[in-house]
Amino acid sequence: MINKLYFNPSDKAVQENAFEALCQEQNYIGYYNLPNQDITPLLEYCNTIPDDIETIAVIGIGGSSLGAKAVYEFIKPTKELKRRLCFFESTDPINITTLLSKIDLEKTHFLVISKSGTTIETFSIYKYLYSLQNNASAYTFITDPGSPLEQYAKEIKASVLHLPDNVGGRFSVLSAVGLVPLALCGIDIEALLLGAKSIKESFFNNGYMKDTLLKKAAFYAKHHAQYHINCIFAYSETLKYFCEWYVQLWGESLGKHQRHSAFHVGLTPIGLIGPKDQHSFLQLIMEGTRDKSVTFIKIEDFHDNITIPDITLTHLESLDTLNSLPFSKLINMQCDSVIEALQDQGDIPLDTISVTSVTEKNIGSLIFYYELLTSLVGELIDVNTYDQPGVEAGKIILKKKLEA
Structure with a gap:
C-alpha cells in the first residue's frame, strides 16, 4: 500500500506531539x-x-x-x-x-x-x-x-x-x-491481521507510514475549518462498503465538542465510487466551494483480465481507441485523469492510496491505516475520538418513547 500526498505538510513539532499522544493511547485504547x-x-x-x-x-x-x-x-x-x-x-x-x-x-x-x-x-x-x-x-x-x-x-x-x-x-x-x-x-483472518500489523509497525517503529500519516493528519487538522469535508474516491465497486465503514469511523469519531473549548468541530466524510461518481459528485468537487479534500484509492491488480472487444461500431469509429483495452487499465486511466484535472485546479488537497491487489492483507492494511489516521486527527483537533455522546442522546430519547 502506497500513499502519495499532493499537499504541503504542517509543523513538525505538531506532528511529533500527536505521535507521542498515540504512543500513550496504546496503554489504554x-x-x-x-x-x-x-x-x-x-x-x-x-x-x-x-x-x-x-x-x-x-x-x-x-x-x-x-x-x-x-x-x-x-x-x-x-x-x-x-x-x-x-x-x-x-x-x-x-x-x-x-x-x-x-x-x-x-x-x-x-x-x-x-x-x-x-x-x-x-x-x-x-x-x-x-x-x-x-x-x-x-x-x-x-x-x-x-x-x-x-x-x-x-x-x-x-x-x-x-x-x-x-x-x-x-x-x-x-x-x-x-x-x-x-x-x-x-x-483468511490471519492475513487480515498481518496487513494491519504491517501498518502498525511501520507507524510506531519510524517506518514509511509514520511520516505519511502524520503529515496527512496534521494538514487535515490545521485546515479543518476550511477543508471540512473529506472525500474518499475509491475506484472499485469492491470498496463500496469500505466507504460506508469509513463514514461511520470518521463521522462518529471526529464530530464532537472540543475537549478544551465550547466549539463544535468535525470533518464530514463522504464515500464515492469511481468512475460512477465522476458523473455526479465530481462536478461539485471540481467547481464547487473549496471545502473538500479528496483521497483517491486505486487497485493495481483486479485479478480479472477481461478486455474491451476489438469491434468497430458504425458512426462510432472514434471510440475504437477503446479496442483491446483491459477494463482494469481503463478504470485506472479514468482515475488518473480525474486526479490530473483536480491537480490543475491548484487549490484542492489531494492524495492517492494504491492497493496492489484484492487480498485480505491489503484490506487489513487499509482498515488500520484509517483507524490510525482517525486517532491522529482526533488528537490534533482536540476531541475525544472514542466516545459518541450525540448518538447516546438519541438512544435515551428512544428508550423514553418506548417506555411511554
Whole structure:
C-alpha cells in the first residue's frame, strides 16, 4: 500500500506531539493491540460450527456489522468462500423480510453482536428471528463481559464470545466482532491481521507510514475549518462498503465538542465510487466551494483480465481507441485523469492510496491505516475520538418513547 500526498505538510513539532499522544493511547485504547492478538481461540470456536451451515447471519448495527461487511464485500468477488455472509442491520421490515426469504433458517448460524448488550435495533430483530428459530445452538452472542446479553446467553445455554477491553464498536472489526463472521465464511483472518500489523509497525517503529500519516493528519487538522469535508474516491465497486465503514469511523469519531473549548468541530466524510461518481459528485468537487479534500484509492491488480472487444461500431469509429483495452487499465486511466484535472485546479488537497491487489492483507492494511489516521486527527483537533455522546442522546430519547 502506497500513499502519495499532493499537499504541503504542517509543523513538525505538531506532528511529533500527536505521535507521542498515540504512543500513550496504546496503554489504554484497545484497538491498537488487535493486530497482535492470538486468534487461536477464535479459530477453535469457528471449527465448532457444523459443516452443514450454509449462511452466517450477523444481527448487529453500526460498528457491529460495517467492518465485517466491508471486508467480506471486498474479498467475495475474487475468492470462492465456504459460506455466505448476510447482515440484519436495519429495522426496516421490508429489509428483514427480504433477507429471510433468501436464507434457510435450519442452515443458518446467527451472530448477535452488541457491545452493551442492550442495543434496541439489534434486539428488536433478534426477538423476531428467535420467534422463527428458537434453537439456542443456532446463535452465538458477542458482547462485553458481564453485560445483560451475556447473562441472557448463559440462561439459554448459548455460546458467548467477548470483545477485548476498551475497543469501541467502530474500531472493533479486527476483534471477534469482525474476525468470527469472516473466518466462518472462509476469509483468511490471519492475513487480515498481518496487513494491519504491517501498518502498525511501520507507524510506531519510524517506518514509511509514520511520516505519511502524520503529515496527512496534521494538514487535515490545521485546515479543518476550511477543508471540512473529506472525500474518499475509491475506484472499485469492491470498496463500496469500505466507504460506508469509513463514514461511520470518521463521522462518529471526529464530530464532537472540543475537549478544551465550547466549539463544535468535525470533518464530514463522504464515500464515492469511481468512475460512477465522476458523473455526479465530481462536478461539485471540481467547481464547487473549496471545502473538500479528496483521497483517491486505486487497485493495481483486479485479478480479472477481461478486455474491451476489438469491434468497430458504425458512426462510432472514434471510440475504437477503446479496442483491446483491459477494463482494469481503463478504470485506472479514468482515475488518473480525474486526479490530473483536480491537480490543475491548484487549490484542492489531494492524495492517492494504491492497493496492489484484492487480498485480505491489503484490506487489513487499509482498515488500520484509517483507524490510525482517525486517532491522529482526533488528537490534533482536540476531541475525544472514542466516545459518541450525540448518538447516546438519541438512544435515551428512544428508550423514553418506548417506555411511554
